[in-house]
Amino acid sequence: MLENLGCSARILFAARYSFTLVASIGYGDLYPRTDGGKIFCIFFTLLATPALVVAYLFAARKSIDFMRFLALLMDEQNIRTFHKYDKDESGQLNSNEFKVALHDLGYRVTDDDVRLIMEEVNICDTTLVTIEEFGQAMILLQYPDAKYKKIRQTALASAMLVALVNLSWVLIGTICFMHLESWTFVESLWFCWETLMTIGLGDLVPHTEAGRPLAKGFWLVHLVARSIS
Incomplete structure (x- = not known):
């Protein structure tokens, strides 16, 4: 679809997709089709989504x-x-x-x-x-x-622990969906990532009897753990 568009239109599409991706909106009309695109989106949201949250919080505090x-x-x-x-x-x-x-x-x-x-x-x-x-x-x-200040060392240790737990949970889910849905490693990793980030582009959906309930449980366990932390 994008191949037939001009340069300015492609830029607008890319900007729109980037915002919906970072903001966890995920309309589903645009999504990465290559393994390289999926890996890039993971790293992109890993950096850009927290930055967007910080910007929202900064604006709210200033208000x-x-x-x-x-x-x-x-x-x-x-x-x-x-x-x-x-x-x-x-x-x-x-x-x-x-x-x-x-x-x-x-x-x-x-x-x-x-x-x-x-x-x-x-x-x-x-x-x-x-x-x-x-x-x-x-x-x-x-x-x-x-x-409002907190002890920096304690905050850093907590952040590292949360990051380690989330990474472990993503890898566990990746391995499970690779076997259940016959996806590649990158496809399973991308599905787990967009699920935990609540992006939900709809490009990958579990189709097996075991994969569908696992996807719900995978997200619910993460949601409960994130709420507790």
């Missing part, structure tokens, strides 16, 4: 931060406190005024804390704080990143 910012910026107490110490009505607080305002709101910050916060929220002038930057400072104080 949450923006909503928090709006809520804190529109908080009457914060607004009153800002204007209370903006004695010259310039719309900005210097470091001393900023520190006193934070103390008034119950944040016992030191001079070093004030300096770090002002450097974080300011874009140009790090000696003055506008009311928008004051709202950003409230986010830093109420939702510090430190409380």
